[in-house]
Amino acid sequence: MTKALAMMSGGLDSTLAAKLVKDQGIEVIAICFKSYFFNEKNAERMTKQIDIPLEVVDFSKEHLEMVKDPKHGYGKNMNPCIDCHAMMMKYSGELLKKYDADFIITGEVLNQRPMSQNKSALNLVKKESGFKEKILRPLCAKNLEPTSMELEGLIDREKLLGISGRSRKIQMELAEKWDIKDYPSAAGGCKLTEPNYSKRLRDLLENKKNPTENDMELLRWGRHFRNSDKCKVISSRTKDEGDIITSLLTKDDYIFLADKYKGSLVAIIGDPSKEDIELAAKITGRYSKGRNEESIKIKYGNFNTDLNDFIEIKPASDDIINKYII
Structure with a gap:
């Protein structure tokens, strides 16, 4: 059976991405990262709603060292989003063998955040992670080049989505359709923002x-x-x-x-x-x-x-x- 690790922030997008993949009959295990700046509380609540297991990875000390001097700089505040996402993807990639999983999924949406989720930034994050061939973004996959997972038939590309931009209309419609409730705001969760x-x-x-x-x-x-x-x-x-x-x-x-x-x-x-x-x-x-x-x-x-x-x-x-x- 195909298995995926879902990088779960606890927000709506990562929850929808995990649900979308799970509904293709793929086993999904959620991975949530805990640091001084965010925790697993939202992820615990959201994974229960879509009935997938959650594993919490505490990388507080390593994450703080990166935050002190991020390679790709900060966003509007002290948020080094590109370095942070790449770091999480690297950790997730290293967990693929432990959980005998085939690939990683994230809730990123093309152009939802102008600085950290434009096409160039998404490609940079994949490259920096060291596991670029193992990363799938189900919510915006149809706006991106097909991944090896799609080409090899591990997942059906036609059942993935092509969301782009800052509107949350499609996500909110999916949440209602799948009875996903009480989700945090898109901006919530990370103290660095x-x-x-x-x-x-x-x-x-x-x-x-x-x-x-x-x-x-x-x-x-x-x-x-x-x-x-x-x-x-x-x-x-x-x-x-x-x-x-x-x-x-x-x-x-x-x-x-x-x-x-x-x-x-x-x-x-x-x-x-x-x-x-x-x-x-x-x-x-x-x-x-x-x-x-x-x-x-x-x-x-x-x-x-x-x-x-x-x-x-x-x-x-x-x-x-x-x-x-x-």
Whole structure:
């Protein structure tokens, strides 16, 4: 029986591509990649809807190294889509033997994304992967040259599609036809496409050559501020967010709380100077119930210790917030 590995992002296109191939009587196994910037949650939900098994590949560390210096550069934000897709295809190609599979399928659509899914980019990704003869794009196959899988009869080209462009009309019609529901938006899933997250990531990589897993996770939470290359200030926006941030701190980090007012939990990650501590205290005051006071007391200290140090400050003004926020 013919078998295919479906690169499954968890979006609608990759789900439809897998379903289209499965309906030809081909066994399909979904492969989802997990990194610091995206996870398998959507893929888990979508593969259940089309009843195919899912294998998750965690390539976080290798992916981060590529993101630091992608061969083909970034998209609008910190998204190195060409290098990322090629990397996933390479991993998938190396899994063909493990799963005794014949080829790889992806949900890419010709010209859906002007920079990373034009014909030149699609061909480049195939070439960079090292497995270009094993890659099939079922949703736009009729707009591309026939693959060896089609020519050899492993799959019927006439039952594949010729979608092109940015319209989602055909995909949404197929989703309704196949009763595929609750799918994420086309832009969702990858943190690297988000402008604010990309600014934080760029700042982190510029100031810390080898970030830890906690550093990477902290990028998702709170408001981030930078005064020096030795440390960063993070302010929680909700209690739940504060709990998540504290779960990622170490004994070397600092926390700040307004002494007599409810408000944000503020943390310093790194080695702070006196000026950094003063800035963190001002930010703590700003995001507390005492924000309009001329002077309030802030308590602080190393994480998981009694907060026995105090500093009197005036809460940060808009100018200070705007100057240091990332």
